[in-house]
Amino acid sequence: MQCSWKAVLLLALASIAIQYTAIRTFTTKSFHICPIPNPNNCSPGQDPTESPDRLCEDGQLINSNISRKTHVLILATTRSGSSFVGQLFNQHTDVFYLFEPLYHVQYTLIPKMTPSKSTTDRRVMLGASRDLLRSLYDCDLYFMENYIKPQPINHTTDRLFRRGASKALCSPPVCDALGPTDIYLEEGDCAKKCGSLNLSLAMESCKEHGHVAIKTVRVPEVNDLRALVEDPRLNLKVIQLVRDPRGILASRSETFRDTYRLWRIWRATGRRPYNLDATQLTTVCEDFLNSVSTGLSRPLWLKSRYMLLRYEDLARNPMKKMEEIYDFVGIPLDTNVERWILNNTRADQSSAKHKYGTLRNSAATAESWRLTLSYDIVEFTQNACRQVLVQLGYKTVSSSQDLRNLSYSLIEDRSFTPFL
Ligand SMILES: *[C@@H]1O[C@H](CO)[C@@H](O)[C@H](O)[C@H]1NC(C)=O
Numbered sequence: 001m002q003c004s005w006k007a008v009l010l011l012a013l014a015s016i017a018i019q020y021t022a023i024r025t026f027t028t029k030s031f032h033i034c035p036i037p038n039p040n041n042c043s044p045g046q047d048p049t050e051s052p053d054r055l056c057e058d059g060q061l062i063n064s065n066i067s068r069k070t071h072v073l074i075l076a077t078t079r080s081g082s083s084f085v086g087q088l089f090n091q092h093t094d095v096f097y098l099f100e101p102l103y104h105v106q107y108t109l110i111p112k113m114t115p116s117k118s119t120t121d122r123r124v125m126l127g128a129s130r131d132l133l134r135s136l137y138d139c140d141l142y143f144m145e146n147y148i149k150p151q152p153i154n155h156t157t158d159r160l161f162r163r164g165a166s167k168a169l170c171s172p173p174v175c176d177a178l179g180p181t182d183i184y185l186e187e188g189d190c191a192k193k194c195g196s197l198n199l200s201l202a203m204e205s206c207k208e209h210g211h212v213a214i215k216t217v218r219v220p221e222v223n224d225l226r227a228l229v230e231d232p233r234l235n236l237k238v239i240q241l242v243r244d245p246r247g248i249l250a251s252r253s254e255t256f257r258d259t260y261r262l263w264r265i266w267r268a269t270g271r272r273p274y275n276l277d278a279t280q281l282t283t284v285c286e287d288f289l290n291s292v293s294t295g296l297s298r299p300l301w302l303k304s305r306y307m308l309l310r311y312e313d314l315a316r317n318p319m320k321k322m323e324e325i326y327d328f329v330g331i332p333l334d335t336n337v338e339r340w341i342l343n344n345t346r347a348d349q350s351s352a353k354h355k356y357g358t359l360r361n362s363a364a365t366a367e368s369w370r371l372t373l374s375y376d377i378v379e380f381t382q383n384a385c386r387q388v389l390v391q392l393g394y395k396t397v398s399s400s401q402d403l404r405n406l407s408y409s410l411i412e413d414r415s416f417t418p419f420l
């Protein structure tokens, strides 16, 4: 039985594949907007350039009205400031925003995956994730029901992950609980006051909005999105959000206290635990490096589709960066977004300190890791992530004085202009 571990691994992979195939089989319907005025027009060899707004897919004619919408994807990692960037779209009146819908895919296919688990596990999720994203950009929210447990009945669920983080799902027509003076419902109030989520209404709301934006931390790199970027039915704009990995590590150690326990023990005792899981850090750096290298090398398929955004730049100058972001995605600015920024980036620390909150002094938070990480941990991180630090313009420090000296900035001035 010397090969038994291989057999177990094979079995596990096979079972994941079967689940995924099963789900696909039950939902082979692709795009529901598929009016067929004259299917005969759709011969297999037709040159797509002949009729730019019509495409052939599975022998059916697809009206590409969908491509008039802009589809924004915020490609991020946990504790990189993605909630903040998400809000820049969530607060826009004409944007339908979803917070991490891929949570449900992961939870269904690979319930026990942790951020540091094998790359094989992570890759297994990607096909399913792309399918779901494509459907959601098309406002087909029913597609998600395959992944929600328990399965919604009559298209109604109270299990949508972080529903309250999506303004559109907490306001009319989806939810009528807003009082006459409320501007919006807080995330917790939304879950309490809005009752179960009617996905049919959510779909209507999605269709009424001009654009769809989705935030995810569950896609490792932009290369994994190539099929979506090149899909002519979509008008995808990828905003890759990065942050200094030292800042991410510090923030995760505070937030995910169990998972990052050994890092905190290191900081507290000054000694590196022998069983420290360094991949919790190196995975972030490898993903950044691969993804950003692709983005910055400007392959043709990313032309006008990729923007690199450093969280620190956004934190230092939220209004200016927000304008650049909107310029890149090509959606008109909205005063609601400006108002939200003004209201949420002031140096008012007292108001809110929610685990996933975005209400805080953004500029100060972006570099606060310099006061909380020990020099040893910083040095270890710098060695593990040297290449990506250089690539993204984050300076390394060589003494604990430099580390703590906040008047010495570690962020090089760089302008990563989008490839237009
Ligand atoms: C496509 O867009 C046009 C103009 O906005 C609209 O009149 C038409 O009904 C749309 N077609 C479909 C199938 O949505």
Ligand SMILES: *[C@@H]1O[C@H](CO)[C@@H](O)[C@H](O)[C@H]1NC(C)=O
Pocket: 153, 154
């Ligand atoms: C679902 O809808 C049908 C038809 O309206 C109804 O008969 C049934 O009771 C509903 N099921 C639940 C669980 O509400």
Ligand SMILES: *[C@@H]1O[C@H](CO)[C@@H](O)[C@H](O)[C@H]1NC(C)=O
Pocket: 154, 155, 156, 198, 199, 200, 201
């Ligand atoms: C959800 O909303 C749709 C559209 O308004 C409605 O027809 C349906 O009855 C609602 N479903 C439930 C379970 O209330």
Ligand SMILES: *[C@@H]1O[C@H](CO)[C@@H](O)[C@H](O)[C@H]1NC(C)=O
Pocket: 183, 339, 340, 343, 351, 359
């Ligand atoms: C500003 O933020 C406070 C605290 O979160 C909130 O109560 C208030 O409604 C906000 N104002 C606007 C205009 O968004």
Ligand SMILES: *[C@@H]1O[C@H](CO)[C@@H](O)[C@H](O)[C@H]1NC(C)=O
Pocket: 401, 402, 405, 407, 408
């Ligand atoms: C802190 O950094 C500034 C700017 O580089 C430098 O002028 C100053 O001497 C440093 N202070 C200490 C205590 O190292």
